[in-house]
Amino acid sequence: MFIESFKYITTDCKPEFRRLGYLHESIALEARYRRLHDVWNGHVQQCQDLIRLAVEQCEQQRKVVVLGSGLLAEIPLEFLSERFDSVVLVDVVHLKSVRKWLVEFDNIELVEADISGLSSVLLQLNKHSKALPTPEPFIPSMDDTVDLIVSANLLSQIYVGPLNFAVSRTRLSDEVFIEWCQMIINAHMQSLIDSGRRVCLITDHLHEEKNRNGDTIKSEDVLFGVKLPDSAWHWEWQLAPLGEISRNFSVSADVTGFINFPLPMY
Protein backbone atom coordinates (compact mmCIF):
# COMPACT_ATOMS: atom_id res chain seq x y z
CA MET A 1 0.00 0.00 0.00
CA PHE A 2 2.84 2.36 0.91
CA ILE A 3 4.58 1.54 -2.38
CA GLU A 4 1.41 2.31 -4.34
CA SER A 5 0.88 5.63 -2.51
CA PHE A 6 4.51 6.57 -3.16
CA LYS A 7 4.07 5.81 -6.88
CA TYR A 8 0.88 7.88 -6.94
CA ILE A 9 2.68 10.91 -5.58
CA THR A 10 5.87 10.61 -7.63
CA THR A 11 4.63 9.53 -11.09
CA ASP A 12 4.50 12.10 -13.91
CA CYS A 13 0.89 12.32 -15.06
CA LYS A 14 -1.30 15.07 -16.50
CA PRO A 15 -3.49 16.57 -13.73
CA GLU A 16 -6.73 15.81 -15.61
CA PHE A 17 -5.76 12.14 -16.01
CA ARG A 18 -4.96 11.99 -12.31
CA ARG A 19 -8.38 13.50 -11.48
CA LEU A 20 -10.12 11.01 -13.75
CA GLY A 21 -8.56 8.10 -11.89
CA TYR A 22 -6.29 6.84 -14.67
CA LEU A 23 -3.10 6.99 -12.61
CA HIS A 24 -4.72 5.12 -9.73
CA GLU A 25 -5.94 2.41 -12.17
CA SER A 26 -2.52 2.03 -13.82
CA ILE A 27 -0.76 1.60 -10.48
CA ALA A 28 -3.39 -0.96 -9.40
CA LEU A 29 -2.95 -2.82 -12.72
CA GLU A 30 0.80 -2.98 -12.19
CA ALA A 31 0.35 -4.45 -8.70
CA ARG A 32 -2.17 -6.99 -10.05
CA TYR A 33 0.12 -7.94 -12.91
CA ARG A 34 3.05 -8.54 -10.52
CA ARG A 35 0.85 -10.69 -8.28
CA LEU A 36 -0.72 -12.71 -11.10
CA HIS A 37 2.23 -12.83 -13.45
CA ASP A 38 2.25 -16.63 -13.80
CA VAL A 39 -1.54 -16.94 -14.14
CA TRP A 40 -1.69 -14.22 -16.82
CA ASN A 41 1.26 -15.61 -18.75
CA GLY A 42 -0.85 -17.65 -21.22
CA HIS A 43 -2.90 -14.58 -22.15
CA VAL A 44 0.20 -12.39 -22.40
CA GLN A 45 1.85 -14.88 -24.79
CA GLN A 46 -1.32 -15.09 -26.93
CA CYS A 47 -1.38 -11.31 -27.28
CA GLN A 48 2.30 -11.10 -28.17
CA ASP A 49 1.99 -13.93 -30.73
CA LEU A 50 -1.00 -12.27 -32.39
CA ILE A 51 0.80 -8.92 -32.63
CA ARG A 52 3.82 -10.69 -34.18
CA LEU A 53 1.50 -12.34 -36.70
CA ALA A 54 -0.02 -8.97 -37.62
CA VAL A 55 3.48 -7.52 -38.09
CA GLU A 56 4.42 -10.38 -40.45
CA GLN A 57 1.44 -9.44 -42.64
CA CYS A 58 2.51 -5.79 -43.02
CA GLU A 59 3.92 -5.03 -46.47
CA GLN A 60 6.08 -2.28 -45.02
CA GLN A 61 7.26 -1.85 -41.44
CA ARG A 62 7.93 1.85 -40.97
CA LYS A 63 5.89 3.07 -38.00
CA VAL A 64 3.67 1.16 -35.56
CA VAL A 65 1.33 2.94 -33.13
CA VAL A 66 0.33 0.95 -30.03
CA LEU A 67 -2.80 2.20 -28.26
CA GLY A 68 -3.24 1.22 -24.60
CA SER A 69 0.41 0.23 -24.24
CA GLY A 70 0.08 0.23 -20.43
CA LEU A 71 2.68 -1.93 -18.72
CA LEU A 72 3.88 -3.33 -22.09
CA ALA A 73 3.14 -6.84 -20.81
CA GLU A 74 1.14 -7.85 -23.89
CA ILE A 75 3.44 -6.03 -26.32
CA PRO A 76 6.45 -7.79 -27.90
CA LEU A 77 8.51 -4.65 -27.52
CA GLU A 78 11.96 -5.81 -28.64
CA PHE A 79 10.38 -7.40 -31.72
CA LEU A 80 8.50 -4.21 -32.66
CA SER A 81 11.58 -2.09 -32.09
CA GLU A 82 13.68 -4.38 -34.32
CA ARG A 83 11.09 -4.59 -37.10
CA PHE A 84 9.86 -1.00 -37.33
CA ASP A 85 11.79 2.21 -37.92
CA SER A 86 9.65 3.82 -35.28
CA VAL A 87 7.41 2.61 -32.43
CA VAL A 88 4.88 4.95 -30.78
CA LEU A 89 3.37 3.89 -27.46
CA VAL A 90 0.16 5.67 -26.50
CA ASP A 91 -1.52 5.59 -23.10
CA VAL A 92 -3.04 8.03 -20.62
CA VAL A 93 -0.31 7.05 -18.16
CA HIS A 94 3.22 5.77 -18.63
CA LEU A 95 4.47 4.47 -15.30
CA LYS A 96 8.04 4.89 -14.12
CA SER A 97 8.85 1.20 -14.69
CA VAL A 98 7.86 1.62 -18.36
CA ARG A 99 9.84 4.85 -18.83
CA LYS A 100 12.89 3.20 -17.25
CA TRP A 101 12.70 0.19 -19.57
CA LEU A 102 12.43 2.36 -22.68
CA VAL A 103 15.77 4.05 -22.08
CA GLU A 104 17.27 0.94 -23.72
CA PHE A 105 15.61 1.73 -27.09
CA ASP A 106 16.35 4.59 -29.45
CA ASN A 107 13.34 4.28 -31.79
CA ILE A 108 10.48 4.26 -29.28
CA GLU A 109 8.41 7.33 -28.50
CA LEU A 110 5.91 7.72 -25.66
CA VAL A 111 2.71 9.70 -26.14
CA GLU A 112 0.55 10.56 -23.13
CA ALA A 113 -2.95 11.01 -24.55
CA ASP A 114 -6.59 10.19 -23.99
CA ILE A 115 -7.63 8.75 -27.33
CA SER A 116 -11.35 9.04 -26.53
CA GLY A 117 -10.95 12.83 -26.57
CA LEU A 118 -13.25 13.08 -23.54
CA SER A 119 -11.01 14.14 -20.65
CA SER A 120 -11.18 17.92 -20.78
CA VAL A 121 -14.94 18.06 -21.36
CA LEU A 122 -15.63 15.44 -18.69
CA LEU A 123 -14.18 17.68 -16.02
CA GLN A 124 -16.95 20.21 -16.70
CA LEU A 125 -19.71 17.74 -15.74
CA ASN A 126 -21.81 18.50 -12.67
CA LYS A 127 -25.11 17.49 -11.10
CA HIS A 128 -26.97 19.87 -13.45
CA SER A 129 -25.53 18.30 -16.64
CA LYS A 130 -28.32 17.10 -18.90
CA ALA A 131 -26.16 15.08 -21.31
CA LEU A 132 -22.79 13.40 -21.55
CA PRO A 133 -20.05 14.59 -23.93
CA THR A 134 -19.64 13.02 -27.36
CA PRO A 135 -16.35 11.17 -27.80
CA GLU A 136 -13.88 12.74 -30.23
CA PRO A 137 -11.61 9.74 -30.84
CA PHE A 138 -8.23 10.20 -32.44
CA ILE A 139 -5.06 8.24 -33.10
CA PRO A 140 -1.91 10.16 -32.15
CA SER A 141 1.16 10.32 -34.38
CA MET A 142 -0.74 9.41 -37.55
CA ASP A 143 1.09 10.14 -40.79
CA ASP A 144 1.77 8.43 -44.13
CA THR A 145 4.38 6.12 -42.61
CA VAL A 146 2.06 4.34 -40.15
CA ASP A 147 1.85 0.71 -41.34
CA LEU A 148 0.25 -0.86 -38.27
CA ILE A 149 -1.97 0.23 -35.39
CA VAL A 150 -2.34 -2.04 -32.35
CA SER A 151 -5.27 -1.58 -29.97
CA ALA A 152 -4.04 -3.61 -27.01
CA ASN A 153 -6.83 -4.58 -24.63
CA LEU A 154 -8.12 -1.05 -24.56
CA LEU A 155 -11.67 -1.43 -25.86
CA SER A 156 -13.14 -2.78 -22.62
CA GLN A 157 -11.25 -0.14 -20.62
CA ILE A 158 -11.81 2.97 -22.67
CA TYR A 159 -15.13 3.81 -21.01
CA VAL A 160 -14.22 2.82 -17.43
CA GLY A 161 -12.56 6.07 -16.27
CA PRO A 162 -15.13 8.33 -17.97
CA LEU A 163 -18.03 6.21 -16.65
CA ASN A 164 -16.85 6.20 -13.03
CA PHE A 165 -16.30 9.94 -13.18
CA ALA A 166 -19.63 10.71 -14.87
CA VAL A 167 -21.57 8.50 -12.44
CA SER A 168 -20.02 10.32 -9.49
CA ARG A 169 -20.71 13.80 -10.92
CA THR A 170 -24.08 13.65 -12.67
CA ARG A 171 -27.59 12.44 -11.96
CA LEU A 172 -28.32 10.76 -15.26
CA SER A 173 -30.06 7.41 -15.71
CA ASP A 174 -28.45 3.99 -16.16
CA GLU A 175 -29.82 3.87 -19.73
CA VAL A 176 -28.00 7.10 -20.56
CA PHE A 177 -24.74 5.75 -19.12
CA ILE A 178 -25.03 2.44 -20.99
CA GLU A 179 -25.72 4.15 -24.34
CA TRP A 180 -22.78 6.44 -23.71
CA CYS A 181 -20.41 3.52 -23.02
CA GLN A 182 -21.58 1.90 -26.26
CA MET A 183 -20.90 5.17 -28.06
CA ILE A 184 -17.36 5.38 -26.67
CA ILE A 185 -16.62 1.76 -27.64
CA ASN A 186 -18.05 2.20 -31.14
CA ALA A 187 -16.19 5.48 -31.62
CA HIS A 188 -12.84 3.80 -30.90
CA MET A 189 -13.57 0.92 -33.30
CA GLN A 190 -14.69 3.37 -36.00
CA SER A 191 -11.54 5.47 -35.59
CA LEU A 192 -9.47 2.32 -36.18
CA ILE A 193 -11.45 1.47 -39.31
CA ASP A 194 -11.31 5.08 -40.57
CA SER A 195 -7.52 5.10 -40.23
CA GLY A 196 -7.36 2.93 -43.34
CA ARG A 197 -4.32 1.09 -41.88
CA ARG A 198 -3.78 -2.50 -40.87
CA VAL A 199 -5.16 -2.81 -37.35
CA CYS A 200 -4.41 -5.48 -34.77
CA LEU A 201 -7.21 -5.32 -32.21
CA ILE A 202 -7.21 -7.40 -29.04
CA THR A 203 -9.98 -7.13 -26.49
CA ASP A 204 -11.75 -9.00 -23.75
CA HIS A 205 -15.52 -8.91 -24.17
CA LEU A 206 -17.11 -11.28 -21.64
CA HIS A 207 -16.28 -11.79 -17.96
CA GLU A 208 -17.47 -14.92 -16.15
CA GLU A 209 -17.49 -15.67 -12.45
CA LYS A 210 -17.05 -19.41 -11.76
CA ASN A 211 -17.67 -21.22 -8.49
CA ARG A 212 -15.30 -23.72 -6.91
CA ASN A 213 -16.68 -26.46 -9.20
CA GLY A 214 -15.96 -24.38 -12.29
CA ASP A 215 -19.65 -23.63 -12.98
CA THR A 216 -20.44 -20.19 -14.34
CA ILE A 217 -22.48 -18.25 -11.77
CA LYS A 218 -22.43 -14.81 -13.40
CA SER A 219 -21.61 -13.41 -16.85
CA GLU A 220 -20.99 -9.80 -17.75
CA ASP A 221 -20.74 -8.40 -21.27
CA VAL A 222 -18.01 -5.80 -20.76
CA LEU A 223 -18.73 -4.25 -24.19
CA PHE A 224 -22.36 -3.49 -23.21
CA GLY A 225 -23.79 -5.51 -26.08
CA VAL A 226 -21.60 -3.92 -28.76
CA LYS A 227 -20.91 -6.76 -31.18
CA LEU A 228 -17.46 -7.53 -32.50
CA PRO A 229 -17.07 -8.94 -36.00
CA ASP A 230 -16.26 -12.66 -36.25
CA SER A 231 -12.67 -13.47 -35.60
CA ALA A 232 -10.40 -16.47 -35.96
CA TRP A 233 -8.63 -15.90 -32.63
CA HIS A 234 -10.17 -16.48 -29.21
CA TRP A 235 -8.77 -17.48 -25.85
CA GLU A 236 -9.57 -17.46 -22.16
CA TRP A 237 -7.75 -15.15 -19.75
CA GLN A 238 -7.68 -16.21 -16.09
CA LEU A 239 -8.26 -12.71 -14.75
CA ALA A 240 -8.61 -13.59 -11.08
CA PRO A 241 -8.03 -17.13 -9.80
CA LEU A 242 -9.78 -18.40 -6.67
CA GLY A 243 -8.63 -16.37 -3.70
CA GLU A 244 -7.76 -13.20 -5.64
CA ILE A 245 -11.18 -11.55 -5.22
CA SER A 246 -13.05 -14.24 -3.28
CA ARG A 247 -12.43 -17.73 -1.87
CA ASN A 248 -15.68 -18.82 -3.55
CA PHE A 249 -15.29 -17.75 -7.16
CA SER A 250 -12.73 -17.03 -9.85
CA VAL A 251 -13.09 -14.64 -12.79
CA SER A 252 -12.09 -15.36 -16.36
CA ALA A 253 -12.41 -13.30 -19.52
CA ASP A 254 -13.10 -14.30 -23.11
CA VAL A 255 -10.63 -12.51 -25.36
CA THR A 256 -10.86 -11.99 -29.12
CA GLY A 257 -8.11 -10.84 -31.43
CA PHE A 258 -7.84 -9.57 -35.02
CA ILE A 259 -4.75 -9.15 -37.16
CA ASN A 260 -6.59 -7.08 -39.78
CA PHE A 261 -9.58 -5.57 -37.97
CA PRO A 262 -12.47 -5.69 -38.81
CA LEU A 263 -11.77 -8.73 -41.03
CA PRO A 264 -11.81 -12.14 -39.29
CA MET A 265 -8.27 -13.01 -40.44
CA TYR A 266 -5.59 -12.26 -43.15
Ligand SMILES: C[S@@+](CC[C@H](N)C(=O)[O-])C[C@H]1O[C@@H](n2cnc3c(N)ncnc32)[C@H](O)[C@@H]1O
Ligand atom coordinates in the same frame (compact mmCIF):
# COMPACT_ATOMS: atom_id res chain seq x y z
C1 LIG B 1 -5.89 -3.55 -19.81
S1 LIG B 1 -4.79 -2.24 -19.95
C2 LIG B 1 -3.80 -2.76 -21.34
C3 LIG B 1 -2.54 -3.40 -20.89
C4 LIG B 1 -1.39 -3.23 -21.87
N1 LIG B 1 -1.75 -3.52 -23.23
C5 LIG B 1 -0.18 -4.04 -21.46
O1 LIG B 1 0.40 -4.73 -22.29
O2 LIG B 1 0.23 -3.93 -20.30
C6 LIG B 1 -5.68 -0.93 -20.74
C7 LIG B 1 -4.82 0.31 -20.94
O3 LIG B 1 -5.59 1.27 -21.67
C8 LIG B 1 -5.28 2.55 -21.16
N2 LIG B 1 -6.38 3.45 -21.49
C9 LIG B 1 -7.66 3.40 -21.04
N3 LIG B 1 -8.37 4.40 -21.58
C10 LIG B 1 -7.54 5.09 -22.41
C11 LIG B 1 -7.71 6.23 -23.24
N4 LIG B 1 -8.86 6.87 -23.31
N5 LIG B 1 -6.64 6.67 -23.95
C12 LIG B 1 -5.44 6.03 -23.86
N6 LIG B 1 -5.23 4.94 -23.08
C13 LIG B 1 -6.26 4.49 -22.36
C14 LIG B 1 -5.11 2.31 -19.66
O4 LIG B 1 -4.37 3.34 -19.06
C15 LIG B 1 -4.41 0.97 -19.64
O5 LIG B 1 -3.01 1.11 -19.62
